[in-house]
Amino acid sequence: MNRLTTMITKLIFGMSKAVSRFPLTVLSLIGAAALICYMISLHKTPPLITNKLMYTLITAAFLGITAQFAIERFQRLAKQRWLVFVVSLLFIVGYFLILWPAPEVSAEITVRTVVAVFALFCAFLWIPSFKSDADFNTVCLIHFKAFFTSGLYSAVLSAGLAAIIAAVNVLLFTVNRDSYSYMLTLIWVVFATLYYLSLLPRFNPETDMEREGLANAKHYPKFLHILVSYILIPLVSIYTLILLAYFIKILVTFKWPSGQLGPMVLIYSAAGLLIFVLASLIDNRFAVLYRKVFPKVLIPIVIMQLISVGIRLNAYAVTESRYYVTLFGIFSIVVGVILSIKPVTKNKYIALLAACFAVISIIPPVDAFTVSRTSQIQRLENYLRTAGVLAEDNTLQPKENVDENIRIETTNILQYLEGRSSLKYIAWLPEDFNPYVDMKTTLGFETTYPNTPAGPNDTFASANLDTQQPLPISGYDLSFNIFTIQYEDKQGPNGFDFTLNGTAYNLAVQRQSATEVRVSLQDQSGAELVGTGLYDFAQSVAVRGNSPREALPPDQMSLAVENNGYRLKIIFQYININYPTGSDEPPSGTTAEYSAYVLVGGPTR
Numbered sequence: 001m002n003r004l005t006t007m008i009t010k011l012i013f014g015m016s017k018a019v020s021r022f023p024l025t026v027l028s029l030i031g032a033a034a035l036i037c038y039m040i041s042l043h044k045t046p047p048l049i050t051n052k053l054m055y056t057l058i059t060a061a062f063l064g065i066t067a068q069f070a071i072e073r074f075q076r077l078a079k080q081r082w083l084v085f086v087v088s089l090l091f092i093v094g095y096f097l098i099l100w101p102a103p104e105v106s107a108e109i110t111v112r113t114v115v116a117v118f119a120l121f122c123a124f125l126w127i128p129s130f131k132s133d134a135d136f137n138t139v140c141l142i143h144f145k146a147f148f149t150s151g152l153y154s155a156v157l158s159a160g161l162a163a164i165i166a167a168v169n170v171l172l173f174t175v176n177r178d179s180y181s182y183m184l185t186l187i188w189v190v191f192a193t194l195y196y197l198s199l200l201p202r203f204n205p206e207t208d209m210e211r212e213g214l215a216n217a218k219h220y221p222k223f224l225h226i227l228v229s230y231i232l233i234p235l236v237s238i239y240t241l242i243l244l245a246y247f248i249k250i251l252v253t254f255k256w257p258s259g260q261l262g263p264m265v266l267i268y269s270a271a272g273l274l275i276f277v278l279a280s281l282i283d284n285r286f287a288v289l290y291r292k293v294f295p296k297v298l299i300p301i302v303i304m305q306l307i308s309v310g311i312r313l314n315a316y317a318v319t320e321s322r323y324y325v326t327l328f329g330i331f332s333i334v335v336g337v338i339l340s341i342k343p344v345t346k347n348k349y350i351a352l353l354a355a356c357f358a359v360i361s362i363i364p365p366v367d368a369f370t371v372s373r374t375s376q377i378q379r380l381e382n383y384l385r386t387a388g389v390l391a392e393d394n395t396l397q398p399k400e401n402v403d404e405n406i407r408i409e410t411t412n413i414l415q416y417l418e419g420r421s422s423l424k425y426i427a428w429l430p431e432d433f434n435p436y437v438d439m440k441t442t443l444g445f446e447t448t449y450p451n452t453p454a455g456p457n458d459t460f461a462s463a464n465l466d467t468q469q470p471l472p473i474s475g476y477d478l479s480f481n482i483f484t485i486q487y488e489d490k491q492g493p494n495g496f497d498f499t500l501n502g503t504a505y506n507l508a509v510q511r512q513s514a515t516e517v518r519v520s521l522q523d524q525s526g527a528e529l530v531g532t533g534l535y536d537f538a539q540s541v542a543v544r545g546n547s548p549r550e551a552l553p554p555d556q557m558s559l560a561v562e563n564n565g566y567r568l569k570i571i572f573q574y575i576n577i578n579y580p581t582g583s584d585e586p587p588s589g590t591t592a593e594y595s596a597y598v599l600v601g602g603p604t605r
Helices: 002-021 023-042 049-075 081-099 107-129 135-173 177-200 208-217 223-251 261-279 287-316 320-342 348-360 366-386 404-419 439-443 536-540
Strands: 459-464 478-484 494-500 503-511 516-520 529-531 558-562 564-577 591-601
Touching: 002 023, 002 177, 023 049, 023 177, 023 320, 023 516, 049 107, 107 135, 107 348, 107 366, 135 177, 135 261, 177 320, 223 261, 223 287, 261 287, 287 320, 287 478, 287 564, 320 348, 320 366, 348 494, 366 404, 366 503, 404 439, 459 536, 478 503, 478 536, 503 591, 516 564, 529 536, 529 564, 536 564
Parallel strands: none
Antiparallel strands: 459 564, 478 591, 494 503, 503 516, 516 529, 558 564, 564 591
């Protein structure tokens, strides 16, 4: 009992010290947990501002850790600790102000934030060892141990509390089903991170107590020694032999992979470098041999991967994923060379270089999104100039008879750019161009997709809106644009929150099957006020055939419903129905996708 009391007291004392040591991080974690609980309580898509605040708080948490380690490493900063945190807060406010005008949390914002957080993580690994007695390998070991110890405690605590909540729900009274989510949020966002921070000693100690804490944290557990030496190193070695055998196969057959090699080598390189750092504190034969061989073997394997990626870049240009695979390959080669000629005490260059490469990848004009966008636009222009659709002076000359491969690639590129809000960078396209509905009127040919191997009886039905005609909006208050993908799984309702005449509503868009999508206007409680399915109407409008058909006027592409004074009008931009077996019935595997404007009207006052 005394041992349990002592352990709990030590845990509470350590976590309280972590609160005072990392104040910005702790405040950010509490704010993030509160936001997550709020989003759970909504039971619908949260407001955009909530997502922006969440991204800001996550970045602030990592910046707070980095700032504290910088304070502990540099005496000048230690004397002005609160000034450092004020400057950090200003950076966070600046980040939020950058996000504030964004109409959505796009993939670009997400990637940039993730990469920035990764750079901060690398920074707080590297800072304690910068021109100090702190050993980078020891710093990484302590972080590694703290991470898994915190994860284990949190997992046990989560399982125990979940069992308690379940018992109360079954034996005593009904418990709100959100209780599990709230509990897991508090444990994994607040407790797990706070306990992880409490296990980190001062890596640049100043007092005897701090030196004693660092000495205790340096201990290399026997189980980890066995795991690294006799399990992880042999596994990586076997994986290395497989990759080298594949390399020899390529040299013999001269047949390069079509893309699967990149992710495999990326995972191999990342795992291998992590094990290299952990093995740097072990002196047995397996670890010593691994440290000598791995960096030298890594270089030719990554070169092979880069050649494979280069083939893909030459054929399909740059995308964000190919950019990062290529960048990580270059990073791996540089690190492999350094580790081949430098002692293990120089392992800190791994974190420093990783942070530098990460920062480079998010700074224009060499960032992943700018390079990818420029590359894809250039590829698009080359295709259209080859087809004679785009003249040398960048004027469009729409043509219907264009090679199918060019039509497919043009469709893919335009939809790729549209998904990243990058069409605005193409000067020769109309400002309101929509690649899903305006291809015919702008370029002369319809959107074209590769033929799917579903069977010889495949048939298609489609309908498109004539975008040259005005849309009637009389009698409605607001307009929304919706788009559904034909191969997406069933999903719960999502859509748009809005206020009309002082009352809050939600426009819900729910895919109920491969063909059916229901659009409905709901009140704050989720009760449907007016709604309709789309498939019956779409099936009556769409016409079968593999050749493009003439666009229809808005009145023929409109579905209107009304109930209790509430009105919905769906004006379809396009309808695409695929009958894989030639059957009209949904059970046959029929799929459908839609794009539409949704007009909403409330009761008149």
